[in-house]
Amino acid sequence: MFKSRLMDCAAQVQLHLDSVMEPMGDLPVVQAMRYASHGGKRLRAFLVMESARLHGIAPDQSVWPAAAIEAMHAYSLVHDDLPCMDNDDMRRGQPTVHIKWDYETAVLAGDALQALAFELAANEAVSPKAEVRATLALELARAAGAQGMVLGQALDMAADKSDTPFDLSQITALQEGKTGALFGWSAQAGARMAEADTSPWETYAKGIGLAFQIWDDVLDIEGDAAIVGKAVGKDQDAGKATFVSLLGMDTAKARAHELVEQSCAALDPFGAEADTLRDVARYMISRDK
Amino acid sequence: MFKSRLMDCAAQVQLHLDSVMEPMGDLPVVQAMRYASHGGKRLRAFLVMESARLHGIAPDQSVWPAAAIEAMHAYSLVHDDLPCMDNDDMRRGQPTVHIKWDYETAVLAGDALQALAFELAANEAVSPKAEVRATLALELARAAGAQGMVLGQALDMAADKSDTPFDLSQITALQEGKTGALFGWSAQAGARMAEADTSPWETYAKGIGLAFQIWDDVLDIEGDAAIVGKAVGKDQDAGKATFVSLLGMDTAKARAHELVEQSCAALDPFGAEADTLRDVARYMISRDK
Incomplete structure (x- = not known):
């Protein structure tokens, strides 16, 4: 059930992204933007749309911030x-943008996708309340910038x-920036749109973000390259610290499970309605790609 | 008088940028952000703060969007x-970011500066009115993205x-994106903050943006490398169309003068109070760098 909802959400967000990029013409940079915004699991968009649903926000509103976070x-x-x-030639089984086009096009397409994210998050269609649009844009900037995602990088x-x-504390800070910041914004988007308390969502996102990253490190060692779809063992080869190298495989897995349980518990106030998002949390540590 | 006001504004914006980046720590990416956001004429910030002043907006508010546009x-x-x-090693007489640090740091510092621009434009301190913050952020995204600055690039x-x-129409479209979009946002910022009519500012910005670019092409041929501070004759050498190659030197200069006069006239409703901004317009076609 979670997977079919995830696929519905992915389809909806894709349609939305395609429609907002439709009037942008056909220059290589725009083609590259469209190409780069296709595919993927759309987990971040799903967090936006599901948290919005739980707060009574209609999908024709929540699809905007959902598309925004996927553009980001x-x-x-x-x-x-x-x-x-990272110098990767392939992504999701397809050539990366700088391979399919060139270096310059990839830099510019990325730059324009970041701007597009803000154009979607601050759009009038997101909410009749300007306060909501301004806050979503401001918090998205914080999540994306030098104290969020770029800090992680x-x-x-x-x-x-x-x-x-x-x-461990350094690796945790790194991952809280790299993965956690956008997960955090996504999970809090619904509460922000409803002007409700964001703190349960903050706890939820922190847990799944870290669990997601621990699982990435687990898959980096245990995964099969054909399934994972990208080079496996890369971090290990580079002698870089990972959650698995620091904690050991068993403790890393146990920690990921514990984080997922904390995430699920944070949604207690929402009862059974939040079960899909509990499935998302459990998916973080069961996925094989 | 215009130049001393420009310098005052530059100093104020620099202090503001330094203070908002102060809590960001000292990683190379953040050092590079600080480095890249120093210097320059601050014309865009000046447009923000002067247009805001004419609309009765206090500098402690307008310094936020002014810093935002300089970060962008x-x-x-x-x-x-x-x-x-462009593969430039020098900028404003200093090594460029990818020379002083490295390629990766330059990409990330640029990415984070774009996010910072939105963090400043949507900040609570910009205005007590959420509508103003949301609109500034949305319009900034439009000016920066694939239908604005990136389109130009x-x-x-x-x-x-x-x-x-x-x-000529293609070169004009190119320049309206590359230079015009951010000039347009800057000049309209004051009216947006005051929720006033932005149309005189749109006309004003269109004129000075295009005049600025025509003058760049003029300087590219007539300028002295030591004064201009960057390689001269680059576009000419590359056999690329410019306003000068398309119009001829005399017609290009006449067109720039005409655009400046149109810009000045657009500010008629503001009377003598707008003289500094008329000086800005005239500066576009008198500067030697």
């Missing part, structure tokens, strides 16, 4: 894949260059 | 200078690759 995520992937960053870069491997 | 401009310069784009890329030189 897409930009981060395009730039992450660049030769100067900057710490990741520092980890690459560091002579001593990062410790 | 700084990001665009950092990415423009990258090896895959994408057209510039297409011009580089095109076998036939661009014609």
Whole structure:
């Protein structure tokens, strides 16, 4: 059931992204934006739309911030894949943007996708309440910037260059930026749209974000390259600290389970209505890709 | 008088940018953000603060969008200078970010500066009215994205690759994106903060943006490298269409003067109070750098 809802949401968000990019013409940069914003699991969009549903917000409103966070995520992937960053040629089984087009197009398409994210989050259609639109935009900027996602990437870069491997608190800070910041914004979007308390969602997102990342490290060792769809064992080969290298495989898995339980518990106020989001939390540590 | 006000504004905006970046720590990406957001004429910030002053908005409010547009401009310069784009080693007489640090740091610092721009434009301190904050953020996203500044850059890329030189309407569209979009947002910021009519400001900005760009092309041929502070004759050498190559030097200069006069006339409703902004318009076609 969670998976079919996830697919419905993905389809809805894709339609929305396609329709907002339709009037943008057909220059290579715009083609690359469309290409980069296709595919993926759409977990962040789902967090937006499900949290919105629980707060009584209609999908024709919540699809806007859902599309916004996917545009933001897409930009981060395009730039992450660049030769100067992770230098990945493939993403989701397809050539990355700088391979399919070129370096310049990839930089510009990423830049424009970030701007698009704000255009969607602050759009009049998000909410009749300007306060909601302004807050979503402001919090999205905080989640994306040098104290959010880019902080995570900057710490990741520092980890690459560091002579001593990062410790657990450093790796946690790194991941809270890299994955946690956008997950946090997504899960809180519904409460923000309803001007309700965001704190249960903050707890929920923190747990699933960290569990997601621990599981990435687990899959990095146990995963099968064909299933995971990208190079496996990359971090391990590079001698970089991961949750698994720091905690050991068993403790890492136990910690991920514990985090997922905390996430599920944070949604107690919403009762059975939040079961789909509890499924999302459990999915974080059961996925094989 | 205009120049001393411009310098006052520049100092104020610099202090503001420094203070908002102060809590961001000292990772190379953040150092690079600070470095990239120093210097420059601050024309865009000045447009924000002067248009705000004319609409009765206090400087402690208008300094926020003023800093926002300078963060956005700084990001665009950092990415423009990258090896895959203009491949410039120097900017304002200093090594560019990817030279002083590295390619990855430059990409990330630019990305974070774009996010910072939205964090400043949507900030609670900009205005007690959420409508104002939401609109500033939304319009900033439009000005920065694939139908604004990035469109200009994408057209510039297409011009580089095109076998036939661009014609006047294509070059105009290119420049309206590249320079005009951020100038437009800046000049309209004051009216937006006061919830007043933005149309005189739109006319004003269109004129000075295009005049600015025509003058860049003029300086590209007539300027002295030591004064202009960057490589001169670059566009000419590359055989790229410019306003000067399309119109001829004399007609280009006459057109720039005409645009400046139109810009000045658009501010008639504001009387002598707008003289400083008329000086800004005239400065566009008198500057030697």
